[in-house]
Amino acid sequence: MILIKKHIPLFICFLVGVLTLGSYYVPNVHSENYLELMNKWENIVAGFAFLLGLMSLFTSHFHKISRKAPGWGYSLFVYVGFLLVVVPAVVSGGKPMIGPDMTSLGWIYRFVFTSLSGTMFAVLAFYIVSTAYRAFRIKSPQAFVLFAAAFIVILGRVPLGQMMWDGLLSWTGYQVTDVIEWLMSVPVVAGRRGIMIGIAIGGIVTALKIIFGIERQYMGKD
Amino acid sequence: MKKIPLFLSFLFLSSFSNAAKPTAKGAPNLPPLSGFTAADMPGDAGGTALLRWNSPGEAAEGALVEVHASSAAGAGWVKLAEFPAAAKLEKDMDLPFWAWRPSPGRHAAAVDTSSAFGRPAGEQELEFKLRLVKGSASVETEPARAVINGNWFNLSRLNNLILMLTIIIVFFWTVSHAKRKGLFIRRIAGLDAIDEAIGRATEMGRPIFYSTGIGPMSLVPTIASTSILGEVARKVAQYDTSLKVPHFDPIVMTVCKEVVKQSYLEMERPDSYRDDTNFFVSQDQFSYAASVDAMIHREKPAACFFIGHFMAESLLLAEVGATTGAIQIAGTEQESQLPFFFTSCDYTLIGEELYAAGAYLSKEPMLTSTLKVQDFGKAFVMLAVAAGAILIAAGAMFELDALSKVVTQLFKAY
Structure with missing residues (x-):
């Protein structure tokens, strides 16, 4: 049992990991074919896994409805929405139903799904305001630095603020755009690159841990 | 009078011969292209x-170079590329030293060649010729034959390979060292x-909400997140608390089910x-965010974990969690999303802390x-940045272009 549950998966992980790592250095057509094959397998597995996902979705919402859990009414919309999308698509057979060139699926995607997604994305704007309010409360010297930088950058990006800053800075010979450019291209980039380097090194080490079977919590423990 | 038709015939024939071979030697303004060779491109996948x-010199100023190729079967010449005659110097080739x-001049x-002749798995023999064109005049080279195939090693990535091998050696050295004695690890507040x-x-x-983000299982942060989930699930099982893990990716859901189940068994x-405990929500970014937001809003969890690969939904999730008063711990490899987590969450795992979390929590010596x-x-990156900055500055100060080039190419990804 331990052979099937531990050794074989670890060997597959090692083999695929080493081959994929090696394909970066081997530009041969066999290497490209291997990567393409892996992508195809991933798509096939993802296709079957989606069925599992769908079953999980329906089951969890069914339990919510049957147990009358708080907000169970929303769970009904999962089934209603699913049927509203799938039934017209199946009935039409992929042919246009609305006008000469629009399928029912296309109509739902364009006029319902895109609008709903846009709404969610638009909510971000409000959340950014509330987050910014929380971030700019000066509680420490670090928070003051953050506030000062944001005050210069945000205000300097709008025409009225730009005029105001340029008026204030006129005696120095610099414009606010110069200050913003320096802030964005020196301290901001330095901080971001520091984080990115840490992330890259951490990612490499984690990948090695997985390839060589040292990190194997993702497959359950021994 | 009999000489006039003869003269006209001579003129007609001479013009005909020029039209038949316009590219041969009838272009007095253009110098010939000499030293033409064709070969397989080293370190490529073929094609x-x-x-x-x-170099044709200044006489070819304003002229264009056309590249023509023909398969060995003799299917005619196909134009593959065209560029100014002054362009494409050997020293401009984007390859390391x-x-x-590169040879001067x-x-x-x-x-x-793959767009015109395909890219067979084996060798491919093709003939090439160059044509120098300026206005109506042109000269062309003698055809040169080359055998094109895919290579087994990309030599320009040698620097990367050496670095990778060094990392692997250090990796195994530290792992073997760990078996003998433990290591000090600094405290990570978020963990x-x-x-x-x-x-x-x-x-x-x-309940406790745990989101692994919207990354697939092939992403390293998602794998790191499953490791942390395992440790969280162990503690949840110990305290007998409710855990909810909404998923974006069904494969990640399947893996996390096993991880959580195993943690409960171990405890x-x-x-x-x-x-x-693990359930699928949606494979659309904003549908996922909307659903998880709604659940957080309704169920008012005591703690939210957002650990994995996050994009724009990071703020949507973290801000809703903050409004419910939940204690929030987040970590992502997306540095563009980190500011949102900093401001909305109580603790944020920055950069490599995300990858260190599994080892930190499990305390296994090997990890x-x-x-x-x-x-x-x-430490290596810090030294390399410092040394590189000093050497490039020295190269610029003392006009040592070769030094600057060597340093730049050593650290460049090809």
Whole structure:
């Protein structure tokens, strides 16, 4: 049992990991074919896994409805929405139903799904305001630095603020755009690159841990 | 009078002969292209030829060079590329010094042949010729033959390979070292707070939400997140608290089910494990965010974990969690999303802390030892940045272009 549950998966992980790592250095057509094959397998597995996902979705919402859990009414919309999308698509057979060139699926995607997604994305704007309010409360010297930088950058990006800053800075010979450019291209980039380097090194080490079977919590423990 | 038709006939014939061979030697303004060679492009997957020729000089100013190729079967000539005659100097080729030695006064072009002739798995024999064109005048080279095939090693990535091998050697050295003695690990506040968060949820009788983000299982942060989930699930099982893990990717859901189940088994609480702890929500980013937001809003969890790969939904999730008063711990490899987590969450795992979390929580010697590789890596990067900055500055100050070029190419990804 331990052979099937531990050794074989670890060997597959090692083999695929080493081959994929090696394909970066081997530009041969066999290497490209291997990567393409892996992508195809991933798509096939993802296709079957989606069925599992769908079953999980329906089951969890069914339990919510049957147990009358708080907000169970929303769970009904999962089934209603699913049927509203799938039934017209199946009935039409992929042919246009609305006008000469629009399928029912296309109509739902364009006029319902895109609008709903846009709404969610638009909510971000409000959340950014509330987050910014929380971030700019000066509680420490670090928070003051953050506030000062944001005050210069945000205000300097709008025409009225730009005029105001340029008026204030006129005696120095610099414009606010110069200050913003320096802030964005020196301290901001330095901080971001520091984080990115840490992330890259951490990612490499984690990948090695997985390839060589040292990190194997993702497959359950021994 | 008899001489006039003869003269006209001579004129007609001479013009005809020029029209039949317009590219041959009838272009007095254009110099011939000499030293033309064709070869396989080294370090590629096939389907690219490397053509080299001598500079035609200033006489070819404003002229264009056309590259023509023909298959060995003699199916006619096909024009593959066209560029100004002054362009494509050998020194401008984007290859490092250990893979490419440019000659002064020579031109070189890597020409894609796959679009016209395909890319067979084996060798491919093609003939090439160059045509120098300026206005109506043109000269062309003698055809050169080349055998094109895919290579087994990309020499320009040698620097990357050496670095990778060094990392692997250091990796194994630290792992073997760890077996003998343990290592000191600095405290990571975000991970220490996990106990606090789970304890709070237990006291309040509210659930814990854990999101692995929207990354697929092939992403390293998602794998790191499953490791942290395993440790969180162990503590959840120990305290008998409710855990909810909404998923974006069904494959990640399947893996996480196994991880959580295993954690409950290890804590000898299989009776507490529920199969619907991990559940699929949606494979659309904003649908996922909307659904998880709604659940957080309704169920008012005591703690939220957002650990994995996040994009725009990071703020949507974290801000809603903050409004419910939940203690929030986040971590992502997306540095563009980190500011949102900083401001909305109580603790944020920055950069490599996300990858160190599994080792930090499990305290397994083998895993903790690998953290040292990260430290060595950071030390190397710091030294390399400092040395590189000094050398490039010295190169610029003393006008040592070769030094600047060597340093730049050593650290460049090809």
